[in-house]
Amino acid sequence: MVEDRRYRCGSCPRSFQYMAHLTVHERIHSQVRPYMCPECGKQFIQSGQVARHVNGVHRRARPYVCELCGARFVQSGALDTHLKGHRGEWERCEDCGKEFSHVWSLKRHRKVHEEVAVEEDDVEEDVQSEVGVESLEVEESSNVVVQENQKESTEAVKAGRSTKLLPCDICGR
Numbered sequence: 001m002v003e004d005r006r007y008r009c010g011s012c013p014r015s016f017q018y019m020a021h022l023t024v025h026e027r028i029h030s031q032v033r034p035y036m037c038p039e040c041g042k043q044f045i046q047s048g049q050v051a052r053h054v055n056g057v058h059r060r061a062r063p064y065v066c067e068l069c070g071a072r073f074v075q076s077g078a079l080d081t082h083l084k085g086h087r088g089e090w091e092r093c094e095d096c097g098k099e100f101s102h103v104w105s106l107k108r109h110r111k112v113h114e115e116v117a118v119e120e121d122d123v124e125e126d127v128q129s130e131v132g133v134e135s136l137e138v139e140e141s142s143n144v145v146v147q148e149n150q151k152e153s154t155e156a157v158k159a160g161r162s163t164k165l166l167p168c169d170i171c172g173r
Contacts, residue, residue: 005015007022011029016022024046027033033043035050039058044050052074055061062072064079068086073079081101084090090099091106095113100106 005017007017007019008015009022009025009029011026014025016025027045033045035044035047036042037044037050037053037058039054042053044053056074062074064073064076065071066073066079066082066086068083071079071082073082084101090101091103092099093106093109093113095110098109100109
């Protein structure tokens with residue numbers, strides 16, 4: 001039976017069966033974080049996130065322990081994901097070899113490679129029209145440079161240093 005997902009987000013393609021779920025989801029787009037950690041002031045979308053944060057960060061409560069290596073986790077799902085790594089069950093990207101714990105993470109990552117391919121086609125077409133040639137060989141190294149810049153951008157965003165993409169070393173876009 002297909003779920004009735006009549007509550008649609010106005011900012012992305014997601015839809016929900018319940019209005020309450022949509023309300024919580026929309027906080028992602030609006031940056032509304034009504035729940036605050038009493039110890040450090042960090043804000044969260046849901047109250048349960050505060051409890052996990054306090055237990056994991058401030059109280060260092062990590063009750064879920066990996067029997068293979070001793071790693072400890074705040075949530076049972078995090079332990080399950082960790083165990084997939086021990087079992088070699090992570091999803092691998094065929095283009096770059098990067099591994100992901102969930103299929104949806106790999107699918108999201110694949111878009112990076114798809115965007116790179118589209119951008120390379122755009123660059124080739126732009127250069128062809130500017131120079132007036134019918135065919136153009138794109139250097140093999142150009143893809144590597146784009147991937148390196150994307151990796152640097154991703155790492156910068158994760159570290160909170162930047163939210164803008166780095167320009168291409170070849171074309172400046």
